[in-house]
Amino acid sequence: MTTEERIIKVIASHLEMEESEITEATTFEDLGVDSLDAVEIMMELEDEFGVEVKAEEAGKSVKELADYLNAKLG
Amino acid sequence: MIKSSICEQIGIEYPIFQGGMARISDGALAAAVSEAGGLGIVSAASGDVNQVSEQLDIAKKLTSKPFGVNVMLRGENIDALAKLIADKKPAVVTTGAGNPEKYMDMWKAAGIKVIPVAASASFAKIFERAGADAVVAEGCESGGHVGELTTMALVPQVCDAVSIPVIAAGGIADGRGAAAAFMLGAEGIQVGTRFLVATECSINQNYKDKVLKASDTSTIVTGKRLGHPVRSLKSPFSREYAKIEYTSISNEDLEQFAVGSLAAAVNGDDKHGCFLAGQISGLINKEQTSAEIIKEIMEQAEELLKGGAKWVR
Numbered sequence: 456m457t458t459e460e461r462i463i464k465v466i467a468s469h470l471e472m473e474e475s476e477i478t479e480a481t482t483f484e485d486l487g488v489d490s491l492d493a494v495e496i497m498m499e500l501e502d503e504f505g506v507e508v509k510a511e512e513a514g515k516s517v518k519e520l521a522d523y524l525n526a527k528l529g
Numbered sequence: 530m531i532k533s534s535i536c537e538q539i540g541i542e543y544p545i546f547q548g549g550m551a552r553i554s555d556g557a558l559a560a561a562v563s564e565a566g567g568l569g570i571v572s573a574a575s576g577d578v579n580q581v582s583e584q585l586d587i588a589k590k591l592t593s594k595p596f597g598v599n600v601m602l603r604g605e606n607i608d609a610l611a612k613l614i615a616d617k618k619p620a621v622v623t624t625g626a627g628n629p630e631k632y633m634d635m636w637k638a639a640g641i642k643v644i645p646v647a648a649s650a651s652f653a654k655i656f657e658r659a660g661a662d663a664v665v666a667e668g669c670e671s672g673g674h675v676g677e678l679t680t681m682a683l684v685p686q687v688c689d690a691v692s693i694p695v696i697a698a699g700g701i702a703d704g705r706g707a708a709a710a711f712m713l714g715a716e717g718i719q720v721g722t723r724f725l726v727a728t729e730c731s732i733n734q735n736y737k738d739k740v741l742k743a744s745d746t747s748t749i750v751t752g753k754r755l756g757h758p759v760r761s762l763k764s765p766f767s768r769e770y771a772k773i774e775y776t777s778i779s780n781e782d783l784e785q786f787a788v789g790s791l792a793a794a795v796n797g798d799d800k801h802g803c804f805l806a807g808q809i810s811g812l813i814n815k816e817q818t819s820a821e822i823i824k825e826i827m828e829q830a831e832e833l834l835k836g837g838a839k840w841v842r
Contacts, residue, residue, distance in 0.1 A: 491677070494651040510655075511628065 458521040458528075465499050466517070479518040504528065531831050533716040535663060535694045539620055539642060540595050542566030543827050545707070546665070546696060547819070548721030549574070549599020549623060550673065550805065552795050553732055556587030558819070561729035563594040565820035570597040570623060576606045578613050585617045597621030597644075602629060615639045623665060625674065628652075630659040646698075648676035649683070650690035663694040665719055670700030672722050672807040675750060675760050681713070688714030702809040704829020711834065720826070722807040727819045733797025736804055739764075743810035752787070755780060762804040766790055770803075 456464075459479050467474040470486060477486070483493050490510075497508045500520070506527045513523045533544045547554065547562040551574035559569030571588055573581040581598070588596050598619045600610055603626050611632040614622055622629075622636055624645045629636075636643050642662040647653035653664045666687040668680025676683075680699040688695045697710035698719035710718045724730055726737045739762050751770045752759045761767050770786060778786075787803065794802030817825070 491649045491651070494649065494655060498651055498654070509628075509630075 458525050459517055461503060462500065462517050462520050462524070465503050466496055469496050469499060477517065479516070479521070481517050482515045484515065500524070531711070531827055531834070533694070533711075535696065535717040538662065538694070539568060541568050543823055544696075544717035545823055545826065546570060546597070546623070546698075546717060546719040547724045548671075548698065548719050549597070550721055550725070551575070551601075552791050553725065553730065554599070555731060556584035556589075557591065557731065558724065558727065558729050559584075559596045560588045560591030561727065561819040562724065562823070563588070563592045563596040565818075565823045566594075567819070567823045568595060568597055568621060569819075570599050570621070571619070573598050573600040573610055573614070576601075576604045576610065578606060578609050581610060582613055582617065585613075585619060588619075589617075595620030597623055599623045599625065601625045602627035611635065614641065628655060628659060629661070633660045644696065647687060649678065650686045653687045653691045653695075657691045657693050661693060663696060663716070664691060665696040665698050666715070667719070668697075668699030669750075669760070670808040671698060672748070672760050672805040672810075675699075675758050680710070684710060684713040684715055700807060700809045702807075702812050702826075704826050704831075704833055706809070707826050707830035708833040708837075711830070712837075718826075720822075722810055723813050723822055723826075724819065725806060726813055726816045727822060728816055729819050732795050735797030735799065736794055736802070737816065739804050740806050740810050741814055741816070743806065743813075745808065745811040747810055748806060748808050755784060759803070759805065760807060761794075762806050762810065764802060764804055765800050766793075766803050 463474050463477045497510050501508050514520050535544045543566045545567040547569050549570040549572040551572050554572040559571045562569030571584045615635045618639045621642045629645050644663045645656040645661050646665040646667050656664050666684045668683050669675040684697045694716035696717040696719050697715035701718050702723040707718050725740050747762050748760050749763050749767050750758050750760050754774050790803035794804045
């Protein structure tokens with residue numbers, strides 16, 4: 456699975472949505488995610504990827520999140 | 530006497546913080562609260578470095594006991610304010626509207642305890658990881674900026690999420706609320722609204738009278754549309770805001786409508802003031818000194834906690 460796919464899986468599971476409803480371009484804003492939900496999703500992404508995720512640095516779209524995580528994962 | 534780890538951590542007599550209220554919590558009020566054994570907190574919400582510096586100096590001159598400063602982590606001046614706080618070295622900084630991680634090392638190196646306000650258990654965990662010394666769990670009963678969760682639901686969940694001390698806030702104005710907060714797992718309480726009517730609080734008498742007259746249903750939340758919901762007393766201003774909030778008015782015009790409303794309230798302007806106050810306003814019916822307020826809350830809480838065994842058969 457690519458980083459993008461893994462991120463989509465985590466977000467879809469948290470929001471109880473179909474993975475097909477989320478694309479690389481989707482942003483938290485598109486999904487109606489507030490700051491409280493966002494922080495919970497970030498923590499789930501930390502569990503998934505085993506690295507620390509800082510909400511303010513991680514970007515807004517799936518693609519930006521993936522770039523951020525890929526850079527962290529090296 | 531009620532003692533908790535937060536008392537030793539900060540060096541205060543009673544585990545009670547006075548909430549940092551924008552444009553209201555000045556150096557004189559904070560010093561009076563600290564002198565009375567609580568933790569007085571100067572508000573840095575104005576964002577004006579000189580003004581905040583002056584108020585911190587006033588507090589320092591009036592008390593040799595620990596006091597704190599409350600800062601909102603947004604706005605243009607935030608880096609300069611953070612630096613000022615590191616220079617002035619109050620005992621505590623409480624933070625709102627974001628993660629103080631960026632300033633954590635600087636503040637801790639200055640010997641300042643960092644206590645962010647957390648709106649959820651996840652935020653509390655992130656603050657703990659960033660090095661926070663404690664967190665304030667503030668429920669939406671409070672005046673001013675509010676979240677979604679009530680104090681009753683938020684406090685125990687935050688207590689379960691972190692191992693640092695939790696300060697309960699929102700809806701606490703007497704010993705009953707304080708005792709309940711300790712039962713929910715908090716190690717301290719933060720009180721805002723009741724200190725509005727403290728004799729050392731410098732707001733216009735008209736503002737105080739509104740709090741004293743308020744009932745349990747006197748407050749309203751506005752501003753959710755712009756993402757910053759605020760609880761205030763119902764007033765011509767807040768009723769009008771509520772009326773136009775979900776009309777076709779633009780975000781810019783809505784924002785413009787509220788400009789100056791806090792200053793107007795502090796000056797006692799009935800028509801244009803946004804009188805921030807919590808849901809517990811209805812319980813508050815007399816003006817007292819900060820020392821009397823603190824003593825009354827803590828003594829009542831102590832009596833109730835001692836008597837708690839009466840429920841167990």
